[in-house]
Amino acid sequence: MYNAxxxxxxxxxxxxxxxxxxxxxxxxxxESPRKFDCRSREKETFxxxxxxxxxxxxxxxxxxxxxxxxxxxxxxxxxxxxxGANSCFFDKKHTSIWAEYxxxxxxxxxxxxxxxxxxxxxxxxxxxxxxxxxxxxxVNSSAPSPFLEIRWKSPPDVDVRTGWVTLKxxxxxxxxxxxxxxxxxxxxxxxxNFYNVYPGLLYMAQVRCKLDHGKWSEWSNTIxxxxxxxxxxxxxxxxxxxxxxxxxxxxxxxxxLLKRNVVKQCLLPPVxxxxxxxxxxxxxxxxxxxxxxxxLMGNQNFPPVAAWTEQVEDFLLVSDSDEWLLxxxxxxxxNKDIFIIPAGLHLGLEIQCRDLSVDLNxxxxxxxxxxxxxSNFLNMEPINLPVEKHEFxxxxxxxxxxxxxxxxxxxxxxxxxxxxxxxxxxxxxxILILNEEEIPHGLDAEEVKxxxxxxxxxxxxxxxxSDVVFLxxxxxxxxxxxxxxxxxxDWTNQKPIMPLESxxxxxxxxxxxxxxxxDSGPAFSVK
Amino acid sequence: MQQKSEKRQLGQRRNRLxxxxxxxxxxxxxxxxxxxxxxxxxxxxxxxxAVPVNDLLDRASQRSDKMHSLSTLLTQEMDSHFPPYGRMQxxxxxxxxxxxLQTPNDKEQALQVSESDLMSLARSLLQAWVDxxxxxxxxxxxxxxxxxxxISSKIQELQEHSKSLADGLDILSGKMGPSAQAISFxxxxxxxxxxxxxxxxxxxxxxxxxxxxxxxHKIDSFLKVLRCRAAKLQPELC
Numbered sequence: 004m005y006n007a008x009x010x011x012x013x014x015x016x017x018x019x020x021x022x023x024x025x026x027x028x029x030x031x032x033x034e035s036p037r038k039f040d041c042r043s044r045e046k047e048t049f050x051x052x053x054x055x056x057x058x059x060x061x062x063x064x065x066x067x068x069x070x071x072x073x074x075x076x077x078x079x080x081x082x083x084x085x086x087g088a089n090s091c092f093f094d095k096k097h098t099s100i101w102a103e104y105x106x107x108x109x110x111x112x113x114x115x116x117x118x119x120x121x122x123x124x125x126x127x128x129x130x131x132x133x134x135x136x137x138x139x140x141x142v143n144s145s146a147p148s149p150f151l152e153i154r155w156k157s158p159p160d161v162d163v164r165t166g167w168v169t170l171k172x173x174x175x176x177x178x179x180x181x182x183x184x185x186x187x188x189x190x191x192x193x194x195x196n197f198y199n200v201y202p203g204l205l206y207m208a209q210v211r212c213k214l215d216h217g218k219w220s221e222w223s224n225t226i227x228x229x230x231x232x233x234x235x236x237x238x239x240x241x242x243x244x245x246x247x248x249x250x251x252x253x254x255x256x257x258x259x260l261l262k263r264n265v266v267k268q269c270l271l272p273p274v275x276x277x278x279x280x281x282x283x284x285x286x287x288x289x290x291x292x293x294x295x296x297x298x299l300m301g302n303q304n305f306p307p308v309a310a311w312t313e314q315v316e317d318f319l320l321v322s323d324s325d326e327w328l329l330x331x332x333x334x335x336x337x338n339k340d341i342f343i344i345p346a347g348l349h350l351g352l353e354i355q356c357r358d359l360s361v362d363l364n365x366x367x368x369x370x371x372x373x374x375x376x377x378s379n380f381l382n383m384e385p386i387n388l389p390v391e392k393h394e395f396x397x398x399x400x401x402x403x404x405x406x407x408x409x410x411x412x413x414x415x416x417x418x419x420x421x422x423x424x425x426x427x428x429x430x431x432x433x434i435l436i437l438n439e440e441e442i443p444h445g446l447d448a449e450e451v452k453x454x455x456x457x458x459x460x461x462x463x464x465x466x467x468x469s470d471v472v473f474l475x476x477x478x479x480x481x482x483x484x485x486x487x488x489x490x491x492x493d494w495t496n497q498k499p500i501m502p503l504e505s506x507x508x509x510x511x512x513x514x515x516x517x518x519x520x521x522d523s524g525p526a527f528s529v530k
Numbered sequence: 531m532q533q534k535s536e537k538r539q540l541g542q543r544r545n546r547l548x549x550x551x552x553x554x555x556x557x558x559x560x561x562x563x564x565x566x567x568x569x570x571x572x573x574x575x576x577x578x579x580a581v582p583v584n585d586l587l588d589r590a591s592q593r594s595d596k597m598h599s600l601s602t603l604l605t606q607e608m609d610s611h612f613p614p615y616g617r618m619q620x621x622x623x624x625x626x627x628x629x630x631l632q633t634p635n636d637k638e639q640a641l642q643v644s645e646s647d648l649m650s651l652a653r654s655l656l657q658a659w660v661d662x663x664x665x666x667x668x669x670x671x672x673x674x675x676x677x678x679x680x681i682s683s684k685i686q687e688l689q690e691h692s693k694s695l696a697d698g699l700d701i702l703s704g705k706m707g708p709s710a711q712a713i714s715f716x717x718x719x720x721x722x723x724x725x726x727x728x729x730x731x732x733x734x735x736x737x738x739x740x741x742x743x744x745x746x747h748k749i750d751s752f753l754k755v756l757r758c759r760a761a762k763l764q765p766e767l768c
Binding site for chain 2: 046047072073095098099100101102103124125127162164165166167169215216
């Protein structure tokens with residue numbers, strides 16, 4: 004019997020222990036709730052939530068007690084239901100703005116309780132309104148550009164009419180395929196005209212609001228709007244562009260017509276005709292073909308001559324002393340064209356061929372040109388031309404005027420000049436050797452045309468061939484001067500010797516041909 | 531000698547400023563010498579032509595809105611770099627020097643208060659913050675906080691707004707009757723020094739800013755309620 008009692012006691016104890024062990028392993032007093040958060044939607048009510056801790060396996064009850072700053076008493080939460088589970092909703096009567104709340108949440112179960120205190124300094128810190136409602140968008144397609152009319156309404160329950168609450172809105176718009184929103188601060192109005200839209204695109208818009216500098220609400224529902232493509236506007240646009248581009252075109256044509264001469268000159272400048280020195284264009288135009296040919300080619304009796312330019316250095320020997328000339332066997336052997344100039348004569352000047360249009364007739368008659376040639380040789384028509392500088396040689400002045408468009412030299416002599424040389428000898432080729440004897444004849448620079456009273460001091464030209472050598476500066480000549488090719492070539496081999504003191508900066512050859520055409524050879528410098 | 535006289539003048543000027551605060555006559559002097567465009571324009575316009583009260587209230591509420599915005603930004607800026615040391619250890623809002631003032635705490639109460647009382651409350655609160663703002667301003671320069679320059683500039687802006695709003699409300703209250711002109715005296719007893727060590731200074735700064743935020747919101751709310759009430763003919767204002 005004693006054993007049976009012991010056994011039952013033992014069994015009970017074991018049972019108790021077991022049961023107690025079972026209870027201890029799965030149930031306990033609840034943990035205190037964690038995380039406390041509140042929210043006020045309209046500055047009139049607010050609600051708070053807590054996160055419950057472990058409930059210890061037993062049904063746990065949560066209660067909230069609060070005290071207010073002003074109130075001494077402790078109150079319990081008036082509404083555990085409206086705001087959901089584990090929440091407390093404070094209605095208007097129980098809500099005090101600018102007052103501090105001290106909340107105590109107590110978790111109670113069969114085994115115990117746990118509590119946590121939370122402090123809310125100011126309900127205003129937890130104000131977060133609902134998003135705006137009734138957001139609508141209308142596309143306004145009026146000129147000049149379409150825009151979006153976006154309207155919305157303040158969230159419900161927010162009392163804006165009494166001024167208790169101030170709402171500020173924010174709008175954001177973006178294209179459907181774009182990533183970036185364009186945000187606009189609205190203020191307190193409930194509409195906005197958004198202009199930054201383009202036809203043919205789809206746009207989406209959202210609005211949110213803020214209460215009294217609190218937290219922003221969530222964004223409202225997205226609304227979509229598509230801007231229609233405005234074909235009419237495009238048509239008008241292209242017509243406009245076409246008309247406006249036509250006006251400058253017409254103006255350009257008009258100006259072109261007005262100034263067509265100027266334009267023609269500008270675009271198609273007149274091509275300059277060929278200019279050959281010594282050739283008179285008028286002659287070519289007006290003259291007979293024979294004259295032209297004569298002018299170009301000279302006497303038909305003449306065989307054609309090679310180009311002048313090949314024989315450049317051949318011609319000229321100028322000296323004012325006849326010694327070298329006479330002693331120069333080479334020179335005397337051949338028929339050279341030598342022109343000896345008085346010492347004072349400075350031929351460093353520009354002497355150009357003169358157009359012989361005036362004297363063409365005289366020159367044509369070669370047979371009778373003895374005197375004329377003489378006269379022409381000795382005395383040339385003066386032409387008023389600018390006198391260039393010349394050097395002083397032996398204290399005498401000579402001035403040679405360059406003649407523009409002339410084909411022979413006009414040697415002007417001052418009246419005082421008397422330094423002509425005598426022509427002692429005239430070879431076949433008309434080598435004129437002028438001495439340095441004074442020729443008292445003041446040969447004026449005037450025309451002596453037909454008959455010249457030649458003073459005694461002058462040599463008489465016995466014979467004047469067709470080759471009369473003049474000195475002239477380098478004009479290009481045709482083949483007239485190159486009648487004797489071989490001796491020209493001989494001359495090229497030699498260097499011309501000019502022992503004269505007179506400086507002839509340039510030597511030149513001028514051939515006056517009976518045909519009247521005066522040629523000039525290229526110059527070579529002679530010293 | 532010149533320096534001494536200048537110093538004396540400066541000292542005299544300082545003394546004058548100190549006594550100015552509570553003296554109504556010197557308040558008027560300060561008003562004129564302040565030279566704010568707002569006050570001169572309002573005054574002149576009021577003399578020449580009666581500016582409607584609606585307009586004045588609108589301007590006043592805009593200024594109070596700006597003040598509240600600034601104080602909110604200030605608290606956020608303080609919290610961003612220096613979270614409160616512990617909400618439990620911070621001084622309670624009941625310890626604010628303006629908590630003694632009985633103000634409406636919800637909408638119903640606020641809507642029941644008369645306009646004169648609302649104006650009086652607003653003016654009292656505004657007046658109560660003149661001294662503390664000065665203390666905050668001087669302390670902000672040497673505040674051990676990374677964004678002290680931004681904080682300092684905001685506090686200075688707050689001071690300016692506060693002064694001009696006070697002047698405007700003086701004029702408004704003159705139009706509203708004697709009860710609107712009564713100001714409750716709420717002295718600041720915190721002294722000119724916020725503390726010795728960094729923690730104390732920052733805590734006190736934080737606490738003052740939170741009190742300021744609350745009071746600026748009160749002022750703003752009261753003025754906006756007043757504005758809506760006065761604009762019965764212009765419902766679009768509200």
